[in-house]
Amino acid sequence: MKARLKQKRGILAIAGATAGVAVLAKILLGHFKGGSNETIDGIHVRFNYSPSEILKQANEVIAMSKRVYDQVATVPLDEVSYERVIAPLVNLETEEFPLVQSCVFPRLVAVSKDVRDASAEAEMRIDAHNIKCSMREDVYRVVKAFADKDEPLGSEAQRYVDRLVRDFERLGLNLSKEKRNELEMLNTKIGEFCLLFHQNVNEENQLLYFSEAELAGVPTDFLKELKRSKDGKLEVSLKYHHYFPVMERCKIGATRKALGIAHDQRCIRENVPILQKVLSLRHTVAQILGxxxxxxxxxxxxxxxxxxxxxxxxxxxxxxxxxxxxxxxxxxxxxxxxxxxxxxxxxxxxxxxxxxxxxxxxxVDFEQVKQYFPIEVVTQGLLKIYQDLLGLRFKEVHRPQVWHQEVQQYAVFDAETGERMGFFYLDLFPRSGKYAHTCVCSLQTGCVQSDGTRQLPVAALLANFTRPTREKPSLLNHGEVVRYFHEFGHVMHHICSRPSFAKFTGLRVEDDFVEAPSQMLENWCFESSALKLMSGYYKDTRLPIPNDICEALVRKRxxxxxxxxxxxxxxxxxxxxxxxxxxxxxxxxxxxxxxxxxxxxxxxxxxxxxxxxxxxxxxxxxxxxxxxxxxxxxxxxxxxxxxxxxxxxxxxxxxxxxxxxxxxxxxxxxxxxxxxxxxxxxxxxxxxxxxx
Missing domain, CATH: 1.10.1370.10 (Neurolysin, domain 3)
Incomplete structure (x- = not known):
């Protein structure tokens, strides 16, 4: 299965419980508009904040969230209504999300370690705040009072109210004050430990050194990309773009073993104690909740x-x-x-x-199959398949506002009506400090805003494919093509979902269903007609992958x-x-x-x-x-x-x-x-x- 980063619960689930009123959320949005940060094409998430700006925005989001939470909590129980209780929750969730992502997304992609560190700190502050907000019994009491009125609602609104009550009660809001305080403390600790665990994995940078003889069988092109130490040995990291080629191709068992053991020992000293604490705390929380x-x-x-x-x-x-x-x-x-x-x-x-x-x-030498999958050709074919299959049209945005010069931005339109449906970003190559695996991040949710207009969904696909060189373009092995196709399926799930409420966007389906749409789409990478569209020999891209290789890939599955x-x-x-x-x-x-x-x-x-x-x-x-x-x-x-x-x-x-x-x-x-x-x-x- 392919690794994918689903947005952290501290952002998705807990932010969904944050209450507020639309006018105050708009004040918050307005605070961050203007100058170089002016909203472009309905995209509110920002990528160019300095460390101090990230922390400032995080603090202001927290302050505003607390203020609107307090306001909703003051609604008298005998005066609760959809407009005074539920609509503010819906509206703030819609408008707050991209502001929060402006703070926490840089942790995964920023070149500057200072920016990544500030983003991690911002995420910790926001998560801690969200836990406190989610444990506000006074807000729960108001929401529950409205739910108990059993006022007739549309199906999606009723689902929202039901989920809101459920989520509050799964956090213990129906328990005693002492139990709620204990849960708040425990969940705060869990959040801090989880963030530290992820930071340790992301910042892991162990290197191993091997002679060329010790890497016998590994493709020459791959070896050329490796740095050399002073004594001439080749530098191999534990990141996927180094790990998999060596484990799949190296003939020397001792090398595979050394690299494999190092890979499975990553962060043992730091993270095993953290994991043990997280597991113990989670168990305690579950039992408190019944x-x-x-x-x-x-x-x-x-x-x-x-x-x-x-x-x-x-x-x-x-x-x-x-x-x-x-x-x-x-x-x-x-x-x-x-x-x-x-x-x-x-x-x-x-x-x-x-x-x-x-x-x-x-x-078939499956390493040589890479020659038919230059990343530009794969991307072009992948986009064509998705456009044709789903009835969409993609248009690259020129001079986009992005977090790195290599990132591409695309607008998505309905092919039949021309309606603009959203945006996505492609960040495909590794760099220092970037999230080391493959994932899709929701940057802005697609849903109906307080003024009745639709907010456009925005997603980013992060990958770490081999960089192009002067001699060759970036060439993907077939497994990477499958992974790319799979992850883009998550992008499409996010873009194509059309709920009214941010809580019900595509990537928020049940966790044991969220992979199914993209897994289903992986099948296209094992069909000759689709493979032909995504392939072309790197020296002459007019030559698609040969039929015998297509057949081998299909059987190989x-x-x-x-x-x-x-x-x-x-x-x-x-x-x-x-x-x-x-x-x-x-x-x-x-x-x-x-x-x-x-x-x-x-x-x-x-x-x-x-x-x-x-x-x-x-x-x-x-x-x-x-x-x-x-x-x-x-x-x-x-x-x-x-x-x-x-x-x-x-x-x-x-x-x-x-x-x-x-x-x-x-x-x-x-x-x-x-x-x-x-x-x-x-x-x-x-x-x-x-x-x-």
Missing amino acids: YENHAEYETAVRMAKSPEKVKDFLEGISARMSVLARKELRRLREMKMEEEGSETFSMYDLRYYINKAEEAEFK RSFAGILTKRQLLFGLYDQAIHTSPSVDTASILKKLHLEVMEGIPMAEGTNFGASFSHIVGGYDGSYYGYLWSEVFSADMFASKFKWNVLSRATGREYREKVLKPGACKDGFDLLEDFLEREPSEEAFLRSKGVL
């Missing part, structure tokens, strides 16, 4: 509804995959014995021998599906295990699960990838199973609707209308049943893995 554990608390508002259902799902899929995974591992072990004379097989051998087996089976699915199951089961117990030793749990799930492959001594497993600290805690859960639904959608014509505009438009447009205005199961016209099934997923 849940048995944190996993039960998290799944209660997701499609799965309970940890028991999640456990049955994960263990059921694992059992179905075991026979296939064991067969695949026997083959890989035989290959290692033949090449290295060793029967001991570790996780650090997995990528290398899978890659070697696939090249032998498919008679099912290659080693058993053991690779097992790897994903390991992550999900680990997440559930650490979030269903009051006290855990994360290393011991991983060690036990590794042997069980990975069919006897041990975890390397002294490692603990939980120390850098950002997902379970930053939004997927208790719900990491959602990747596989939603993949089941994505397989069903594709097999049922698109398999026989992936470029069907009619089906694509139906998908946009029934799955993307509603956003979170409907539950995930309802979206699926509307599109499939029946209940979803696991059959297509199991067939896609070669089990059925």
Whole structure:
């Protein structure tokens, strides 16, 4: 699965509970307009603040939020109305979000460490403030009084009120003052620890040094890009754009092991104690709120509804995959014995021998496949496919206001009506201090504003693809093409959703459904017609990828599906295990699960990838199973609707209308049943893995 940064809960869920009135929010917006920061084309988020300006804006957002919160809290309980209680909540959520993102987004993208540090500090202040606001019992009492009036509302407004009450009560607002104070303290600590965990991972900069002989098998073009130490050794970081090429191509087992162990030891000293504290605090919070554990608390508002259902799902899929995974591992072990004379097989051998087996089976050097995927051609083809499929038109914005000169900005229009629907940014190459993985960030929500006009959604896609050189453009391997296509699917989900309320924009669907739309769209990267549109030989881009390579890539998708699915199951089961117990030793749990799930492959001594497993600290805690859960639904959608014509505009438009447009205005199961016209099934997923 592809890493994606869903906006932190401190911004999305808690900011959604921030109350206020539209006029005061407009005063706040007006304060930041003018000069070089004047609003352009309805985009309110800013990228050019200095450290002091970031902190100033954060403080003013906090001050204004507190002021409007106080005002809503004073509404007499016998005078509550939609206009006085609910509308202010809706309006401020809409207008505050881009202002908050102006403070916190630079932490992921700014070149200046001073700006990143100020952004991290701003995020900590805003998160702490939001926790305090979310624990305001006086505001909850007013909202609950309105909800209890049972005033007739439209479906989306009623859903908003129901969710608002639910979210307040999931924070303990219906408990005693003593319990609320305790929860506020605990949640503040959790937020601080989580932010520190992420900072440690993001700032991690360990380097390893290898001779050229120790990197035998790694492509020459990749080696040319590496820096050299004074003694002539090549410098390899633990970032993905270095890690994966070495683990997939290096013939030297000792090198793979050294790099792999270093990768799985990242931030152990700093982050294992932090993770242990977070887990303990989460468990305490869950029990105060009446849940048995944190996993039960998290799944209660997701499609799965309970940890028991999640456990049955994960263990059921694992059992179905075991026979296939064991067969695949026997083959890989035989290959290692033949090449290295060793029967001991570790996780650090997995990528290398899978890659070697696939090249032998498919008679294709998949490293050379990169020559057909220069990033400019991939981007052009990707944009064309999405435009045609979803009935959209993209137009690049010239001289955009961006956070780095390499960033591109596009406006999105409806192809039929010409209506402008939103904007997106592409930030595709690594640089010092930038978020090291691939993600999509919502910068501005698409919804109806207080004056009745629609605020445009804005999203940013952050990636870390190999930089172009004087000799060659940036060339993507096929896995990177899939990742790019997947992440852009999240951009489209954000842009195409059309709710009235910011709370129900596309990326706010249940966490165990949010990946399904993009996972479904990954299928296009395994269809010849789509691959032809996204490819072109880098020396002559008029030459698309050959048919035999297309066929190999299509067949490769099912290659080693058993053991690779097992790897994903390991992550999900680990997440559930650490979030269903009051006290855990994360290393011991991983060690036990590794042997069980990975069919006897041990975890390397002294490692603990939980120390850098950002997902379970930053939004997927208790719900990491959602990747596989939603993949089941994505397989069903594709097999049922698109398999026989992936470029069907009619089906694509139906998908946009029934799955993307509603956003979170409907539950995930309802979206699926509307599109499939029946209940979803696991059959297509199991067939896609070669089990059925």
